[in-house]
Amino acid sequence: MTNxxxxxxxxLQKADERIMTLNVGPQHPGSGHMRxxxxxxxxxxxxxxxxxxYVHRGEEKMAEYRNYITNIPHLERPVIHDSCxxxxxxxxxxEELLGIEVPERAKYVRVICSELNRCIYTMYWLAIYGIFxxxxxxxxxxxxxxxxxxxxxxxxxxxxxxxxxFVPGGVRNDLPPNFEEVCxxxxxxxxxxxxxxxxxxxxxPILISRTQDTGVLSREDAIRLGVTGxxxxxxxxxYDLRKKEPYDVYEELDVHSNVMKxxxxxxxxxxxxxxxxxxxxxxxxxxxxxPKSGSVRVKLKPNPKGKGFDSVYKRVESGRGxxxxxxxxxxxxxxxxxxxxxxxxxxxxxxxYLLKGEKLGNMPSVYWSxxxxxxxxxx
Amino acid sequence: xLKKNHAEEKPxxKPxxKPxxxxxxxxxxxxxxxxxxxxxIVVSFVKENRVGINxxxxxxxxxxxxxxxxxxxxxxxxxSGVDYPQDKEIEVVYHIGSYSDPSLASQLIVLATRxxxxxxxxxxxxxxxxxxxxxxxxxxEFHEREVFEMFGVYFTGHPDNRRLLLPEDWADLPPLRKxxxxxxx
Numbered sequence: 001m002t003n004x005x006x007x008x009x010x011x012l013q014k015a016d017e018r019i020m021t022l023n024v025g026p027q028h029p030g031s032g033h034m035r036x037x038x039x040x041x042x043x044x045x046x047x048x049x050x051x052x053x054y055v056h057r058g059e060e061k062m063a064e065y066r067n068y069i070t071n072i073p074h075l076e077r078p079v080i081h082d083s084c085x086x087x088x089x090x091x092x093x094x095e096e097l098l099g100i101e102v103p104e105r106a107k108y109v110r111v112i113c114s115e116l117n118r119c120i121y122t123m124y125w126l127a128i129y130g131i132f133x134x135x136x137x138x139x140x141x142x143x144x145x146x147x148x149x150x151x152x153x154x155x156x157x158x159x160x161x162x163x164x165x166f167v168p169g170g171v172r173n174d175l176p177p178n179f180e181e182v183c184x185x186x187x188x189x190x191x192x193x194x195x196x197x198x199x200x201x202x203x204x205p206i207l208i209s210r211t212q213d214t215g216v217l218s219r220e221d222a223i224r225l226g227v228t229g230x231x232x233x234x235x236x237x238x239y240d241l242r243k244k245e246p247y248d249v250y251e252e253l254d255v256h257s258n259v260m261k262x263x264x265x266x267x268x269x270x271x272x273x274x275x276x277x278x279x280x281x282x283x284x285x286x287x288x289x290x291p292k293s294g295s296v297r298v299k300l301k302p303n304p305k306g307k308g309f310d311s312v313y314k315r316v317e318s319g320r321g322x323x324x325x326x327x328x329x330x331x332x333x334x335x336x337x338x339x340x341x342x343x344x345x346x347x348x349x350x351x352x353y354l355l356k357g358e359k360l361g362n363m364p365s366v367y368w369s370x371x372x373x374x375x376x377x378x379x
Numbered sequence: 380x381l382k383k384n385h386a387e388e389k390p391x392x393k394p395x396x397k398p399x400x401x402x403x404x405x406x407x408x409x410x411x412x413x414x415x416x417x418x419x420i421v422v423s424f425v426k427e428n429r430v431g432i433n434x435x436x437x438x439x440x441x442x443x444x445x446x447x448x449x450x451x452x453x454x455x456x457x458x459s460g461v462d463y464p465q466d467k468e469i470e471v472v473y474h475i476g477s478y479s480d481p482s483l484a485s486q487l488i489v490l491a492t493r494x495x496x497x498x499x500x501x502x503x504x505x506x507x508x509x510x511x512x513x514x515x516x517x518x519x520e521f522h523e524r525e526v527f528e529m530f531g532v533y534f535t536g537h538p539d540n541r542r543l544l545l546p547e548d549w550a551d552l553p554p555l556r557k558x559x560x561x562x563x564x
Binding site: 051052053056058060061062065222223224225226228232237239244245311313315322324326328336337339341345346348349378 | 428429431453454455456457459461462472474478479484485487489516517518520521522525542543544545546554555559561
């Protein structure tokens, strides 16, 4: 490739008397697995250029070499804490391609797993957000309380993270005996626990002073930039796929989507927490409405394949917003092309936009509030 | 450079036959586009919540502008490249959605266009070029950068065609093309 397409780090930059260029990352703990090139004038950021790709694994290329079933374990690797939600659109897409009808009980089990995973992911994210705001209690508490739900997922799937529990046609295994009771008890305790976070974190002067009125994204800009998930809903756009394009049994459940109008880092940090409370509500509803017995998996033929040339795009609401999976099938056992359109990648576009004119010290609070997971963005 | 010799086995892409019963709301959307552009576009499929439009690269800009201005779609969710070695073409598929119009919240327009595929690509310097949609949908900026590095499709008019995810010293084919094979597979 010629010089003009080289990434920013290798291209020559003109020296300036006032403007200094700083490389934040990829080894810097505040940047995640990515580099953010910022140009600063004194303490203020004048330009920002995100440089992701340090954890690019080629998931999409790998998917073209494996069949629809063996793709399952590696496709959840982009976000191991939210592995059920990463697999969800893929599984829904394959079901549409193969024409599989999923049993009712399996749909409820999937909703429960998906909501548990959303909480597990959000707690991890909240913990990291806390440590970068200099609030170490906010690291310890979510990291500890997260264990409650990890134990539940371990009971369901046998693995603490990377469950590989969703398969085309349902879920891998039925719930263990007595699960409903244990789940209800843990989720109730979890809910009580995270309600305490309001007083400890969200009314806390440390968090408020670091996040309020920093990185304000207006409603119009949020729509124009095409951001998704908590970032979008913090800017006053009511868009939650669980309500707007319900998949599986979300139609039958009462889902409330949380919206805030401020559009600053504080709103972006609070929406995922409100979502966790909503998740607890959904899990309790699903446990109540779930059929008490029945099949959870449709038996597939070995090496399932599509019916010829076809393409499908399915999307779900993950912990980081809309997560889409575009599968092109050519009637063989492997997908012809598989594309993951992930929330982190879509929210990254807001970073240069929000950091312009911001103080360098506010960079972590804006960056982590975008609900950005570097590994997912790179795929 | 790794060459995969069974690339020829991949079939030619053909749109699937139209289903008999078309969903009314989605049919209405596709009718509006057909009414405006006539035979410049091909409706590849109409199914629940999805309308597929195929258009050649000369008209893709106009169609996208119409979709934004007249049909109230406002952002792009995903841009995927798909390589078709047998057609000697690379397809770029835009999934366009709407946040501002609640009636379109579950709808996506799947806008597909195709660029010429070069046997020996020189990304950015060969005929594999498409007009960018970045001036219409700002949200395609990073997506189109990704398609450029992964497929070698240069987007004319895009302000920033640098690489995004690949390593700095990458000197091979664009990796998601079908003739780039994973070692040992």
